[in-house]
Amino acid sequence: MPHDVSPTARALLTLELLQASPGITADRLADRLGVTERAARRYIGILREAGIPVESARGPYGGYRVGRGLRLPPLTFGAAEALGLVMAVLDGHHDASDPSTLVGSALGKIVQALPEPVAAQAEAVRRTAAPIPDRAAARPDPDTTTTLVQACGDHRRVRLGYRSEAGSAWESDVDPWAVVIRHGRWYLLCRTHPADTRRAYRIDRVQAVRMLDDAFVPPAGLDPIAMLEEHLAAGWEYEAEVVIDAPVDTAYRCLPRTVGRLEPLDADTTRLTGTTSNPKWYAEQLVRLPASYRIVRCPELRQAARMLGQRLIDAAGPA
Numbered sequence: 001m002p003h004d005v006s007p008t009a010r011a012l013l014t015l016e017l018l019q020a021s022p023g024i025t026a027d028r029l030a031d032r033l034g035v036t037e038r039a040a041r042r043y044i045g046i047l048r049e050a051g052i053p054v055e056s057a058r059g060p061y062g063g064y065r066v067g068r069g070l071r072l073p074p075l076t077f078g079a080a081e082a083l084g085l086v087m088a089v090l091d092g093h094h095d096a097s098d099p100s101t102l103v104g105s106a107l108g109k110i111v112q113a114l115p116e117p118v119a120a121q122a123e124a125v126r127r128t129a130a131p132i133p134d135r136a137a138a139r140p141d142p143d144t145t146t147t148l149v150q151a152c153g154d155h156r157r158v159r160l161g162y163r164s165e166a167g168s169a170w171e172s173d174v175d176p177w178a179v180v181i182r183h184g185r186w187y188l189l190c191r192t193h194p195a196d197t198r199r200a201y202r203i204d205r206v207q208a209v210r211m212l213d214d215a216f217v218p219p220a221g222l223d224p225i226a227m228l229e230e231h232l233a234a235g236w237e238y239e240a241e242v243v244i245d246a247p248v249d250t251a252y253r254c255l256p257r258t259v260g261r262l263e264p265l266d267a268d269t270t271r272l273t274g275t276t277s278n279p280k281w282y283a284e285q286l287v288r289l290p291a292s293y294r295i296v297r298c299p300e301l302r303q304a305a306r307m308l309g310q311r312l313i314d315a316a317g318p319a
Contacts, residue, residue, distance in 0.1 A: 014043040019109050022065035140186050140203035147209050148188055151176045155215050161208035175216040178224035189224055200231040229257030236275035240298040244270040246291035254288045279304035
């Protein structure tokens with residue numbers, strides 16, 4: 001650490017070290033601060049004078065740690081911890097109980113700042129809870145995500161290095177419109193150049209990102225969620241058309257947007273058009289409808305519906 005750092009800055013760094021390494025010894029603290037042990041103890045005193053409860057323990061396993069008190073100590077998060085914590089809250093994190101992870105480290109600081117009765121309950125839940133991993137979740141790199149979010153906000157074009165699910169890699173210049181989270185996956189909605197096409201890219205597959213000087217104007221009335229759902233429903237190999245004996249509002253409430261586009265034929269009838277690579281899944285979604293429907297187009301979907309219907313009949317047993 002530079003010698004011209006102010007005492008206030010060193011005191012704040014002392015607090016950060018105490019939070020990051022509970023039980024840190026005076027000699028380790030002095031080494032991290034770049035001062036003598038006597039000076040390190042003086043910074044501990046400054047924190048105590050400021051009302052921050054710093055506890056100390058003697059012996060080979062002793063050291064300093066932030067204690068508990070009526071006044072909560074200020075929390076200092078590193079950039080990576082803060083980004084990891086925000087992303088974890090947004091998509092549901094399954095490693096929050098591991099203190100060696102960014103999220104676990106940040107959560108530990110929050111728990112340490114809670115009053116003792118509340119902290120004991122929170123720590124017990126954190127230690128014993130066993131979340132079910134979301135195997136479909138794919139968490140992107142926080143720095144990549146932050147750059148893309150910043151580019152969306154600043155309306156700046158970026159150059160992406162991308163690798164597809166099939167393993168092919170390419171570079172593309174895109175206008176980043178929005179970052180959207182859906183079922184544990186992070187997507188970038190954008191317009192590509194020079195092809196001038198709309199795309200939704202998985203951010204966990206972005207290999208590199210660089211912000212460019214070019215500015216852009218996003219489309220007026222952009223609805224990122226609706227656009228992503230429409231994108232994920234289009235372009236698959238099996239084209240389906242279904243007529244539903246229910247108003248379009250009823251169909252909207254019962255079906256996920258990824259099945260395709262709904263349009264009213266009249267006040268009591270709705271047409272669904274979409275594409276899928278999985279007719280079995282598509283047939284299972286249609287069962288959600290509280291009304292009769294007819295598969296107008298897609299032999300593969302008809303076959304999947306017959307198989308699903310037979311399974312339901314078999315499950316019910318004899319009449």
